Amino acid sequence: xxxxxxxxxxxxxxxxxxxxxxxxxxxxxxxxxxxxxxxxxxxxxxxxxxxxxxxxxxxxxxxxxxxxxxxxxxxxxxxxxxxxxxxxxxxxxxxxxxxxxxxxxxxxxxxxxxxxxxxxxxxxxxxxxxxxxxxxxxxxxxxxxxxxxxxxxxxxxxxxxxxxxxxxxxxxxxxxxxxxxxxxxxxxxxxxxxxxxxxxxxxx
Amino acid sequence: xxxxxxxxxxxxxxxxxxxxxxxxxxxxxxxxxxxxxxxxxxxxxxxxxxxxxxxxxxxxxxxxxxxxxxxxxxxxxxxxxxxxxxxxxxxxxxxxxxxxxxxxxxxxxxxxxxxxxxxxxxxxxxxxxxxxxxxxxxxxxxxxxxxxxxxxxxxxxxxxxxxxxxxxxxxxxxxxxxxxxxxxxxxxxxxxxxxxxxxxxxxx
Numbered sequence: 001x002x003x004x005x006x007x008x009x010x011x012x013x014x015x016x017x018x019x020x021x022x023x024x025x026x027x028x029x030x031x032x033x034x035x036x037x038x039x040x041x042x043x044x045x046x047x048x049x050x051x052x053x054x055x056x057x058x059x060x061x062x063x064x065x066x067x068x069x070x071x072x073x074x075x076x077x078x079x080x081x082x083x084x085x086x087x088x089x090x091x092x093x094x095x096x097x098x099x100x101x102x103x104x105x106x107x108x109x110x111x112x113x114x115x116x117x118x119x120x121x122x123x124x125x126x127x128x129x130x131x132x133x134x135x136x137x138x139x140x141x142x143x144x145x146x147x148x149x150x151x152x153x154x155x156x157x158x159x160x161x162x163x164x165x166x167x168x169x170x171x172x173x174x175x176x177x178x179x180x181x182x183x184x185x186x187x188x189x190x191x192x193x194x195x196x197x198x199x200x201x202x203x204x
Numbered sequence: 205x206x207x208x209x210x211x212x213x214x215x216x217x218x219x220x221x222x223x224x225x226x227x228x229x230x231x232x233x234x235x236x237x238x239x240x241x242x243x244x245x246x247x248x249x250x251x252x253x254x255x256x257x258x259x260x261x262x263x264x265x266x267x268x269x270x271x272x273x274x275x276x277x278x279x280x281x282x283x284x285x286x287x288x289x290x291x292x293x294x295x296x297x298x299x300x301x302x303x304x305x306x307x308x309x310x311x312x313x314x315x316x317x318x319x320x321x322x323x324x325x326x327x328x329x330x331x332x333x334x335x336x337x338x339x340x341x342x343x344x345x346x347x348x349x350x351x352x353x354x355x356x357x358x359x360x361x362x363x364x365x366x367x368x369x370x371x372x373x374x375x376x377x378x379x380x381x382x383x384x385x386x387x388x389x390x391x392x393x394x395x396x397x398x399x400x401x402x403x404x405x406x407x408x
Contacts (some may be wrong), residue, residue: 002302003267003268003269003275003297003298004268004275004277005256005259005268005269005270005275007251007254007255007259007267007270008255008259009253010251010254010255011252011254011255011257013251014244014247014248014251015248017235017244018237019232019233019328020232020237021233025224025391027295027298028223028224029222029223029225030255031293031294031295032222032223033222033255034259034268034294035293038245040218040221040255041252041253041255041256043218044218044219044252045249045252045253047211047215047217047218047219048215048237048245048248048249048252049210049245049249050214050215051211051212051215051234051237051238051245052228052242052245052246054211055209055212055238056210063207064207064209064212064238065207066209066210066211071208072208073208073269088234089239090207090235090238091231091232091235092233093207094207095206124309166332166361202260
């Protein structure tokens with residue numbers, strides 16, 4: 001049993017719905033919030049509210065933005081709009097940006113094809129990707145390359161195959177390399193990863 | 205760099221102030237909240253608000269309660285009010301209750317003596333504990349035993365010593381046993397715990 005304080009139990013129950021937060025962690029967080037000064041709790045409430053009120057999808061790339069129109073990356077004229085990196089979720093853009101290895105623009109699919117979860121190609125932003133490429137063909141910034149930065153799992157593979165078939169002949173389509181992560185001992189690599197790393201070997 | 209969405213950054217920054225939640229976990233949680241349906245976010249906001257608005261300290265034991273007066277445990281006539289279990293925080297009451305081994309009432313000190321953190325005996329609810337015991341002496345439910353269920357660390361030890369000196373001669377004072385946790389191999393026990401377990405050995 002708990003302390004029999006209904007609002008505390010409710011907070012624990014809501015917090016434990018977050019990914020990776022179990023019942024015990026949720027209790028610890030709830031007690032921390034109770035003990036912390038009240039401004040922390042109100043700042044957290046405000047942040048939750050603002051995120052819901054202010055953030056919407058960028059109409060071009062479907063990432064998150066607070067702008068009235070396109071997101072900061074889409075509207076940045078210094079970026080190379082002839083190269084589109086396709087990702088599953090807006091959070092993936094963070095990762096690619098952090099790598100510092102890409103200066104093009106993005107397209108967020110908002111998921112990956114997964115028949116088991118009932119996610120079909122038409123549920124994703126694939127037709128919008130096609131429309132962007134078609135639209136660019138009549139402009140001076142024609143899309144030359146689509147880089148697929150999708151997860152290295154069954155859903156990512158399926159989605160990559162689907163998109164590459166759809167776009168083949170129109171643009172150059174590449175997929176980020178799968179192989180041994182930097183700083184990793186080959187002893188600890190699973191056989192599928194090592195298999196892919198061997199297939200995708202490069203000349204040195 | 206991030207997605208350059210200020211309200212998202214603010215939510216990540218607030219979430220990462222929670223104990224055990226680093227920057228990466230906070231980002232994962234924030235993206236989850238953004239993706240989840242909006243009712244989850246509003247329920248979480250509401251729960252945070254309610255916890256702040258409705259919960260206050262019980263005037264008797266200083267645990268958390270939503271009641272106008274005493275908390276459910278203090279006002280429960282079926283509990284043995286001659287035995288007070290002293291804990292550092294309200295969350296400790298949860299643990300003791302879950303053990304099912306105690307049917308008395310509680311007293312929350314709201315911390316432990318810690319000169320290094322500037323926490324002196326007068327910052328804790330020690331005088332209120334003394335007052336409760338004194339008040340009980342003129343009633344039919346005179347407090348007979350004070351069980352100290354404090355943390356097994358330096359602060360807990362100091363606090364236990366302080367309270368036991370203060371109350372000595374008035375009531376029976378005990379402290380929960382420190383020893384080998386249930387289900388633990390002696391191989392993995394540190395020497396201080398094993399030392400205490402030997403000191404506190406019991407006849408079988």
